Amino acid sequence: MSSSDPDTWFRFVRAHRCLIREIERRLAAAGLPAYAWYDALWGLESGPEGTRRMSELADVMAIERYNLTRLVDRLEAEGLVSRSRVSDDGRGAYAAITESGKALRKKMWQIYEGAVDELFLSQFDDKQQRFFSDALERAASAARASGRAG
Amino acid sequence: MSSSDPDTWFRFVRAHRCLIREIERRLAAAGLPAYAWYDALWGLESGPEGTRRMSELADVMAIERYNLTRLVDRLEAEGLVSRSRVSDDGRGAYAAITESGKALRKKMWQIYEGAVDELFLSQFDDKQQRFFSDALERAASAARASGRAG
DNA sequence: CGTATGTAGTTGTAATTGCAACTACATACT
């Protein structure tokens, strides 16, 4: 059964927009950069040695590679990230988070986590959160799988 | 309680991105316009007489007004929407969906609904969906309220 | 009435994102 009540979907989309917007607002109010930067910094810091291949990072962040190229350009220009070559694959590039990048991420996290707790996580109890979390992960894989298949 | 496990949040964001990406991919594959157009068309069609004030539509869609202006410009250029003045408020403008706009929305919905059912709604049973739907709505209002206040 | 302040919508311009094409290298197959 399930299906056929798309209202849950529309609420999902609206909640996402409102939450991101409020998080951006709070970050900006604190003089911090946009959400997307956090995402990239965490994508790196959560990888081995704070380092990932470009394509791997794009995959973790679920964004397109050509967008990542320029995002990393901007982060690198601010000294938050550094690039290097991959030794065994002449095509490849690594991005690594710098100390300065780690410090910024931490600072952003103070604002970001507060907003997520207050506005989002507080709506669920632990059990609901676990269920929800798994369902979302299934949805994401289904979407990825469908995209790869055609 | 709850809180302090932001993983659910990150899965939420990733699921949103993957799903939107896959929906866009399917729409493009069917030669149809982007997701944002659907959103605006439905925002209008779901209003009284298929009409809304610009600011009301922006609010329903949870996007910024200055972005809506140009989105409606594009829709109007394609004959999907028409604009008119508000009689009792000289500042205001209405947007209304046209027959051609309704037809396109319907066509897009065939693709869109299929993707939402298959990839998203199928992850929940009815009860979970109801709970989840309510929690998302609470989160969205909390975010909006917080934005208006501080 | 006349001025101050607020709201609706738009516009100029900068930043970001999306698409298609490109370079450089890797892998597979002859």
Add this chain to the structure above:
DNA sequence: AGTATGTAGTTGCAATTACAACTACATACG
């Protein structure tokens, strides 16, 4: 080795989105 095909990453350029400033009108209040 030599050619064909695939992958990683980047770049040019068009489309979209974000921010700040603006026009036009409304509302409040002297």
